[in-house]
Amino acid sequence: MVPADTPVLRADDLGVLRGDGVFETMHVRPDGRGGVQPWLLDEHLARMARSAARMELALPAEAALRELAALACAQWPAEVEGALRLTCTRGPEASAASGGPVTCFASLNPIGAATLAARRDGITVTTISLGYPADARTSAPWLLGGVKSLSYAINMASQRWALAQGADDALWVSQDGYALEGPTSTLAWLDGDVLCTVPVEPTGILPGTTARHLLDHAADLGWTAAERMVTPAGLAAADGVWLLSSVRGVAELRSIDGVASAPSAHTGNLLGYLGFPSLGY
Amino acid sequence: MVPADTPVLRADDLGVLRGDGVFETMHVRPDGRGGVQPWLLDEHLARMARSAARMELALPAEAALRELAALACAQWPAEVEGALRLTCTRGPEASAASGGPVTCFASLNPIGAATLAARRDGITVTTISLGYPADARTSAPWLLGGVKSLSYAINMASQRWALAQGADDALWVSQDGYALEGPTSTLAWLDGDVLCTVPVEPTGILPGTTARHLLDHAADLGWTAAERMVTPAGLAAADGVWLLSSVRGVAELRSIDGVASAPSAHTGNLLGYLGFPSLGY
Known part of the structure; x- marks a missing residue:
C-alpha cells in the first residue's frame, strides 16, 4: 500500500x-x-x-x-x-x-459515522427520475447498463440533490414511473414472505452483490425470493423496504418522499444475518 | 508543466x-x-x-x-x-x-492523424439512442444536462460502439427520435441559408463553444442562424451536416447510418473561417 x-x-x-x-x-x-x-x-x-x-x-x-x-x-x-x-x-x-x-x-x-447511523436508524429518501424509461438500456450496450464504471458524476449529483431536499439518499425512478435503484445501492422490499428486488433485465440497473447474496439465501430467513417491477406507491404497502449496498449493508427506508412508514421488524435480522454490526465492531 | x-x-x-x-x-x-x-x-x-x-x-x-x-x-x-x-x-x-x-x-x-483526416475527408456516423426522451433532462439538474463532467464512460462506449459498426463516430438520438449531439461534438447543419444547431433547452445537450461561435458569426458567411429540433431523416435533406468540436473543429458528415451524401461545398469555408488547417500548420 x-x-x-x-x-x-x-x-x-x-x-x-x-x-x-x-x-x-x-x-x-x-x-x-x-x-x-x-x-x-x-x-x-x-x-x-x-x-x-x-x-x-x-x-x-x-x-x-x-x-x-x-x-x-x-x-x-x-x-x-x-x-x-x-x-x-x-x-x-x-x-x-x-x-x-x-x-x-x-x-x-x-x-464513517453517517453510514453506521444509517444502518441503525434507517434513512429517508426522495425519488428522482433517472430520465430513462425502465427498458431504455435494453439492447443498448453503449449505455453501460449493469456496468459499475468510474463515471459516477450523475450518481453523486443525485445524492447531493437528495441531501439538499432534506433526505438522506435518492431513489431513482424510471421516466415511466418504476422504482429502480439508489445511486449507490440496490432496492429490496418484503411483500408478505416474499423478498423482492428489481430485475436487472430490462432495467439496466447495477446487479447488487449484497442483494444477490440475500435473495439467494432468502430461505434461511423463512422467505422466498422474487424479482419484480415496483412503483414508489407499491413500496408503501411493503412489509419493509431497504437499500442494500456493500459497505452500508442494510439501510431501511423510513420515509419515501416525506411519507413515513413504521419501522420494519426485520431490519435487525437482516443486518445480523449479513454480518453487519449496526454500531461497528 | x-x-x-x-x-x-x-x-x-x-x-x-x-x-x-x-x-x-x-x-x-x-x-x-x-x-x-x-x-x-x-x-x-x-x-x-x-x-x-x-x-x-x-x-x-x-x-x-x-x-x-x-x-x-x-x-x-x-x-x-x-x-x-x-x-x-x-x-x-x-x-x-x-x-x-x-x-x-x-x-x-x-x-492525431485521425483528427486531421476527419477534417479533410469528413466522417461516417451511426445513430444510437441516448436512452432519454429529448426533454428528459428538463427540470432534472441531477442528470447534469449541459455539464461537461469527467464522467465520459458512456461517451467513450458510444464511440467504441460506432467504430465497431464500421463508422467513424456516433450521433446520439433521443428515445423519441431527435438527433441530439455527438459524444464529443455538437451537431450543426445548413438548411438553405440557415445554419442550424440543436437547442440546449429542452435537450440538455452540451452547449458547444465552436458551434456557438459559428452561429454567432453566421452573417459573416452570408447565413442566418437558428436552433431547431431535427430528426436523422431531416438531416438527409440538409445542404451540409457537421459535427463541431474544439480540436477536430469541423467534421462533415458524409454518411449517416450508411446513407451517403454528396460533399458539401461549404466545409472548406467553415474550416478556413474558424481557423482550422485541414492538414495541420
Whole structure:
C-alpha cells in the first residue's frame, strides 16, 4: 500500500480524463483467524470482470487483483470495519491506445459515522427520475447498463440533490414511473414472505452483490425470493423496504418522499444475518 | 508543466473515484506573436464555470486557470497544432468533505492523424439512442444536462460502439427520435441559408463553444442562424451536416447510418473561417 497522499495516477490516465474504468467496493470484516477479509470478494471480482468486459477493458489476471486486496487488508486492525475499494482504469491515454496495461490500485478506509447511523436508524429518501424509461438500456450496450464504471458524476449529483431536499439518499425512478435503484445501492422490499428486488433485465440497473447474496439465501430467513417491477406507491404497502449496498449493508427506508412508514421488524435480522454490526465492531 | 509520466493524482481523488470533476479542451494555435494560445479561452472558462456551478464544485480563481493554460502553452512550438486540456476534480475525498481545494491541472498534446483526416475527408456516423426522451433532462439538474463532467464512460462506449459498426463516430438520438449531439461534438447543419444547431433547452445537450461561435458569426458567411429540433431523416435533406468540436473543429458528415451524401461545398469555408488547417500548420 502506498500512503494515501502519494500521487499514483498520471494526469493522462483515462480513469480521470474520461471516468473510463471500473471499480468495486467491499466490506472488510474479521476473517475468524485474527485478520480481516473483504466480504463476497469472489462475487465482486466477478462483477468487475463483467463490467470490464462490457467496457472492453482488459483487466489483469484475477490473482493480481486478489493480491492487491490481500495487501491492503494485511495490516488492517480486526476490530475496525473497513471499506476496501479496487479501482482499474484504462490507463494513460497513449499506452491505452496501443493496448498497454490498465492502472489498478486498492484503498482501504474506515467506515464513517453517517453510514453506521444509517444502518441503525434507517434513512429517508426522495425519488428522482433517472430520465430513462425502465427498458431504455435494453439492447443498448453503449449505455453501460449493469456496468459499475468510474463515471459516477450523475450518481453523486443525485445524492447531493437528495441531501439538499432534506433526505438522506435518492431513489431513482424510471421516466415511466418504476422504482429502480439508489445511486449507490440496490432496492429490496418484503411483500408478505416474499423478498423482492428489481430485475436487472430490462432495467439496466447495477446487479447488487449484497442483494444477490440475500435473495439467494432468502430461505434461511423463512422467505422466498422474487424479482419484480415496483412503483414508489407499491413500496408503501411493503412489509419493509431497504437499500442494500456493500459497505452500508442494510439501510431501511423510513420515509419515501416525506411519507413515513413504521419501522420494519426485520431490519435487525437482516443486518445480523449479513454480518453487519449496526454500531461497528 | 510536470512531465506527463509523473503521477499527479492521489488514489483518493474524487476525479478518478467518481468521475467527479469538470474539464475543457481547447484548440491551441498561433497567437500571431510567435507563440501559441488556446482558441476561445474565455468561452471555455465560462463553460467550465457553469459546469462547476451545476456540480457545486468550487473552482479556483479564473486567473489561476488562465495561468495553468499559459504555462502549458509557453514552450509549445508555433508550427504544431495542439489540444490543451484543463481538468478540475473535486480533489481527495477527505479534504473535499471538509471543503478543501479542487485538483486542477493542464495538459497539452499534439493532434492525431485521425483528427486531421476527419477534417479533410469528413466522417461516417451511426445513430444510437441516448436512452432519454429529448426533454428528459428538463427540470432534472441531477442528470447534469449541459455539464461537461469527467464522467465520459458512456461517451467513450458510444464511440467504441460506432467504430465497431464500421463508422467513424456516433450521433446520439433521443428515445423519441431527435438527433441530439455527438459524444464529443455538437451537431450543426445548413438548411438553405440557415445554419442550424440543436437547442440546449429542452435537450440538455452540451452547449458547444465552436458551434456557438459559428452561429454567432453566421452573417459573416452570408447565413442566418437558428436552433431547431431535427430528426436523422431531416438531416438527409440538409445542404451540409457537421459535427463541431474544439480540436477536430469541423467534421462533415458524409454518411449517416450508411446513407451517403454528396460533399458539401461549404466545409472548406467553415474550416478556413474558424481557423482550422485541414492538414495541420
